[in-house]
Amino acid sequence: MSCKTLYDKVWDLHRVRELPSGSTQLFIGLHLIHEVTSPQAFSSLEEKGLNLFCPERTIATVDHIVPTTNQIRPFSDHLAEEMLKKLEENCSKHSIKLFNLGSGNQGIVHVIAPEIGLTQPGMTIACGDSHTSTHGAFGSIAFGIGTSQVRDVFASQTLAMKKLKVRRLSFLGKLKKGVFAKDLILHVIQKLGVKAGVGYAYEFSGPAIENLSMEERMTICNMSIEGGARCGYINPDKKTFDYLEGKDYSPKGKNWDAAVQWWKSLSSDEDAIYDDEVVFDAAQIAPTITWGITPGQAIAIDSLIPKPEALEKSDQQTALEAYKYMNLKPGTSLEGLKIDVCFIGSCTNGRLSDLKKAAEIVKERKVAKGVKAFVVPGSEKVAKEAEKEGLHQIFIKAGFEWRKPGCSMCLAMNPDKLEKDQISASSSNRNFKGRQGSSKGRTLLMSPAMVAAAAVNGSIVDVRKIIN
Template sequence: MGKTLVEKIWDAHVVKRAEGFPDILYIDTHLIHEVTSPQAFDGLRKRGLPVFRPNQTVATADHNVPTLDQHLPIKEELSRYQVDMLSKNTKEFGIELYGLGHQYQGIVHVIGPELGITLPGKTMVCGDSHTSTHGAFGAIAFGIGTSQVEQVFAAQCILQSKPKMMKIEVNGELQKGVGAKDIILYVISKITAAGGTGYFVEFAGSAIRSLSMEGRMTVCNMSIEMGARGGLIAPDETTFEYIKGREFAPKGDKWDEALAYWKTLYSDDDAEFDAVLTYDAADIQPMITYGTNPGMGIGVSQTIPATADQPESEKPSYQKALDYMGFADGESILNKPVDYVFIGSCTNSRIEDLREVAAFVAGKQKAEGVEVWIVPGSKQVEAQAIKEGIDKIFETAGFQLREPGCSACLGMNEDKIPAGKYCVSTSNRNFEGRQGPNARTMLVSPLTAAAAAITGKVVDVREFI
């Protein structure tokens, strides 16, 4: 019997396997940031241990960093402390840090791929749930807890049970104005925020293959939002072309050797999945969330499902979500006024996202009363945007291009949405208080966000294309 892509990579990284126990899995690359690493470093100190393989650890500051005036001291005390501790810890344990001011600084899940650190066939972990992003390259990548961060520091291995495997196929041609973010929001709306629990998901099908690498990263980034352990896409020529020539990608003979291996990374025709789901790309329209988990999503022209139609056990939480958002059964979100537009996060802050938004807003002005934050995912994305004149387009439209960081994706830094305000956001989570206490978040694609910024309300972007 053949193997799935996950099985091929997983089995190649098992150091030891014993019946009734989790596998000891070798980790090729360990990504760290300032939030989930301090306690792990302290654990090493208490045990008198070094970081076992510091050259396989990549550090950056992203969650708690300000996105304005990064050359100045961080104002928030906790944020400043955590960023300072990351500098101290990485220096002490011999890990290279891409901190504030470094040309490679940025969101950890943006800099890995753009630097050629993320490669097919790797195992990658980070103390961050959206590590699944790196699966777009045909890698096994998943988030871990702080105690597991310490485990990888100490041994470059982790105890992990082999997951079940699901294949999700999206076939056909997407409508104009529909992109990767809409695909994944659609899938999550169908499978629910818990439908992938216990699985590693392989995304396949012609609509997935048609996506750029940045689009594939968006899809894999949000696989965690359906409860999955992670998501991945088999590498192909699109993958190889993206990687070639990047800073830390293999070069010369090593490139040829790596490429030969990468071309073996696909699920065999006779591989068996524990579950298979298939969707038609033509059914997907621009998506928007109306509730407080990413599974509560609808096509922008649809109406909010009725509480009465929900499973009995879920009715109270469903109604609570609608109350929090200020929405009602059967309501249309079209023409709903918005207060903030946030374009950024590890889901949608790459150069293609910024190019798409800039192309839409060129020559236009943002709506009065709407605050628009554009936050690039890295210093390299920021530099490229400036090189292409995208910053000038945003400035003319009344948008604010800020500096790299996680920003308003989560209320952990200075970029918070005020209580009660509606934010159309390209980030990945719409939980209660995620963008700030009592902030109301609607998740969308960059194109839908751009249209909301210009019109000041939720609109169907297809009408503007």
């Protein structure tokens, strides 16, 4: 009898050999690249006189640096223009498929690969971006890598890796109304901490997870890395197969049947052995929001910012730093906190269902005076679908700006930035100091519905009060 996790099965299948150092040479089934972490990898490859081993298994797009207002070339930011040019040159030289601006398939790398069916169960997926864990939502083993490792994948389609342990996070019950996938993952990171996942892959399972749509599952796996876990995954099921059926890169006809049959065999066995297990009750989770400078510094919206003495000793110093940076007082509530900017987008929450949930809140309402609010769809496809459904009109009518796809103010490598110590209600994934483009800027992470609620309210509010 097999007693393997999905992680074990995918790892075993892709294992090439054990290296003299003791690490494993692992085959990478899909390599995704973008303009920020690839140029040095190409240069280094060329310096070594090497070529791409499997150029057909690398797919490129441009996302981090693209402006979301005017995308006419050349970009006004010459550094951004230079980066895209370099990517275009490199892709053309090495015969790599590039989904460029205006191709209809450009967008945030972790949004486009699933939506065109490149991401499939049982694959190993690597990308020079830590949010590659997103693709685990399909039952693939997906993780972020650095630029030297991007070069290694170029040269050999493999990586030297150490096998991770697996922690199963089981979610019983069902999320309550007004509570979303984002709240679930922020809750997990708050409970387990930002370091707990180091050395682990996270398997998300249980009825509350099975109940989620593929897009919601992507939100969960996306933020595994914020809990320290380089990769997170969900066992594939009917929802996974239904999502993939008919996508551009999904297998077709007889191949489809063969694929589904294989995908079904990948789920963790019932008697699989885990290195650790944690059980959560999904019904106990409330809308969750960060108050500090790490994604683990979060609270349920109806509770108070913790006092230092209530925290683990090792977390107290970072908490003191956070109160000061955020200019927030322990023991107070976040509800009513005035906000300056609302950002809906990112690889965490920039998909169609995210925009729909936000649109439901803003419909027939107006963005509060003095608040700058904007929506950045995750991809050209998301933008097109949203526009087809008229979501853009809802946002524009309410006073939001409707932008073009890209990573945008999640990390502010393009012109979308906070100014001075502005407070941002953001559907993105990181609230690190300076993350959104100002060295004093303050970010509060929350679900797209909570961001939308903050936008119309002008301050942080429990979204459940608005929808009820």
